[in-house]
Amino acid sequence: MQAIAGLSPVPEACRGGVAAIGNFDGVHRGHQALLARAAAEGARLAIPWGVMSFEPHPRSFFRPDEPVFRLTPGPLKARLVAALGASFLAVLDFDRALSELTPEAFVRLHLVERLAVRHVVMGYDFHFGKGRKGGPATMTELGAKFGFGVTIVEQVTDEGDRHSPFSSSNIRQALRHGHVTAAARELGYRWSVLGEVVKGDQRGRTIGFPTLNIVLDKGADPFRGIYAVRVRDAETPAAPVWQGAGYFGDRPTFDTGRTFLEVYLIGFAGDLYGRHLFVEFIDLIRPDRRFASIDELVTQMKMDCDAAVKRLNAPDDAVTAFPLGRLQAEGRI
Known part of the structure; x- marks a missing residue:
């Protein structure tokens, strides 16, 4: 997939195609249905198809003091769109x-002069331009004026529920x-974090549980607790999958x-410092809480790991019926 950033030149191979336009945060099943329409239109016309999106999220631009909980920050969104077969992401x-x-x-x-689109696909609730x-x-009117479908x-x-639309x-x-x-x-795949392993305070090593630390984007706000997770190296094709216990929280025992x-x-x-990892969240094990002592914390962590392994070894076909879920299970995202 060709990545086109900002106003950089558009490769000729990406011009004259189908553009699906939107924010696509999450690339959830509703988004996937829209992208499938773009892919079908590209196949019908025998032209490339791709995605036009925006960074930062428009809500972050208009309300910078209210960080958005991004389901799929830019790098992860790009990998998901590429996995679905897009030729370009502008x-x-x-x-x-x-x-x-x-x-x-x-x-x-952006659509006519830069991408020379022949067709545009967008959702019923997408708005664009000054004042939305x-x-x-x-x-539709502008397509007729400029000559694209x-x-x-x-x-x-x-x-199964006609009253429950897919929603970020x-x-x-x-x-x-x-x-x-x-x-x-709703996503059609396991919600994941893609990030770089950085050095933490290495407190985990002192209690027998060395952990990998991954920096999250501002606004990330999932439930604080311990999770059963699957992890793999995002930079290595066909990387092995590791089982793990993931923690999202502020370490109340240590008052950080x-x-x-x-x-x-x-x-x-x-040593995985500097590597980019996928962390797939499979299930919540327990909420975060404060412990009276380090020994009590270590005892609970051993129990958490046992619970995570049990959950990770159980059958898990919740999302493999969907394209991205299947690709995720195969390690192809």
Whole structure:
């Protein structure tokens, strides 16, 4: 997949294709249905298809003091889109200049002049241009004016519940409550963190549980607790999968006042500093809590690891029926 950042030149091979446009945070099952329409249109016209998205999230631009809980920050979103077969991902810088463009100026500059699109696919609730004045009707009118086709994808819901549309907001709320399996069903894959292993305070080594520390984006806000996780090296094709116990919280026993993602790899001994890892959240083991002593904490951590292994060794087909869930299980994302 070709990555096109900001206003950098667009490779000729990426021009004249189908563009799916949106924020696509989570790349959840609703987004996947929209991207499948773009892929089908590309196949029908025998032209490439790809995605146009925005960084930072527009909400972060307009409300910088309220960080957004991003389900899929840029690097992870790129890998998911590539796994679905996109030929390109064009990421526009969402800044003051972009926010001030009228809907027509946005379409002319970014879709017509830069990408030379032949077709655009967007959701029924996507808005664009200054004051969010552009919507499906606007895009349809501008498509007729500039000579490209437009497909508007209506609300996508689970076949089992017509009143439950797939929603990034709903998934965030599920994760804030520790409902990782419910979130996975809406995502169509296990919610994951992709990040670099950095040095922490190495306190875990002193109590027999050396952990990997991964920095999270501002706004990340899943339920504080211990999770059963699967981990693999994101930089190595066909990397082995490690079982682990993941911790998201602020270490109340040690009064750190900071938020962490720490992962203990069960049965692993090695150095992964500087490596980028995928951490897949499988199930919540227990909520975070304060312990009266280090010995009490260590005893509980041993129990947590046993519980994580038991959960990870149980059958797990919650999301493998969906394309990204299947690719994730195969280690291909």
